[in-house]
Amino acid sequence: MEITRKVVSGYSFGKTVLHVVAVQKLRKGISYCPRRFQDTDVQNLLNDIFVQEEEILTSTKAFVAPKYKLLGTKECTMRDRQNKCMTLHQNPEGAQLVAIYLNGVNIQREEKISMSFYTARNLDISEKRPVALGLGGKNLYLACSLEDSEPQLQLENIQIPTHEPRVLTHDRRVPTHERRALKWVEQSINNISGVKDEELPRFLFLKSENVSTSSFESAAYPGWYISTSQAENSLVGVKPQVDQKYIREFLVLP
Template structure:
């Protein structure tokens, strides 16, 4: 059975009266090699070595936290040198603020966006109807065509000239969400032609234009908006008139002039020189 060596024999074998011998060859006076501490290879052949016990001693590593604390203290001292005014005393609050700056957690980057969200209406095609249209002065819409261009004018048409009268192919739309108002979204096309009325901005003011459209139903909501006019009826009886307000430019209406053969255009409702009320007659 192996015997545990006496402590005194171990201490005496490694004892030295001089400090150089005690710490020579190792920072702590202890050798790191396992072979140097294997009692079987000891040249003194002492009783402890013959016990067959192998002793291994390892150095304790310095904690990384201790090093980190040291770095923090060095940084704190340097900041105190730069921030502390020599003319006033360094208080506890100064030390607290300094430590808070050192031990602050890493800031998480973020971005703040400010925006206003509005629920845009979605227009869905419902049905189409054909109408004859006249303003309150009994003027009809007529189309004047030029090479690469066309315009809509209001004329008094009689006799054979009545064939020049423009009929409107009125496409009705529903909205999502439903607003429940009395204004009905419509798109106004020229019957027999792939041309629709649109309202766009030109030189800072709304302008009525004629645009070529193959199929109004295929146009998506964003591009459709300039073709949408809000039709409202101004009286409930059989002689009711309708007005057409631009969906893009509120308070701007399709109008005709009091004069003959003038362009159909967009005006604001308070313009008394123009007519914004129209009678519609369903085409048979």
């Protein structure tokens, strides 16, 4: 609720009538006035009649519910239909997600996926569930953005500065146990829960299930799905549903 105070002039049609009355009184007063009528006399008379009024305007701002609500997060692994694993590759262009076959000790290279589940009141999703997909233990999330007039999948680093007061945890004057307890305030919010509603759609994918596999459609670009190539050691990207050369069915494993 917002209350606004506004001072408005007292001059109105009703006050104009009073003005006429005041003039009549003024005329009568002149004949009986023992001294010359001064400008201040007129001002005092008008001040007695015209009084500034304070008008209180009340405007109500309705509460707007958020478009998206985070329900919870679980950790899993994702492999495409051919059992290729998701791995993280760092290169000069940045972090990239690559699908390759892993076995034996190499399986340790497989990335855990942090899958965050949402409700959305502005999406026509029927049986689909909005999810955000991040790399477990990292602040990297899959995001779909438009580049060269075509949606592209990328790993985006989420870092949202907190407004908490910073604590110098290396300060030796602070006891060790307190430095540990206060260390968290130096961190940024590095997960999807800190992303604002208007920025969230590019991170959301509509998860639909078909027997043993799942597909992930971009919420920002309907008809475009997270996909892998038939070939090994290829980037994970987004492709249109009509492009059958790519794999868009994934196994979601605990």
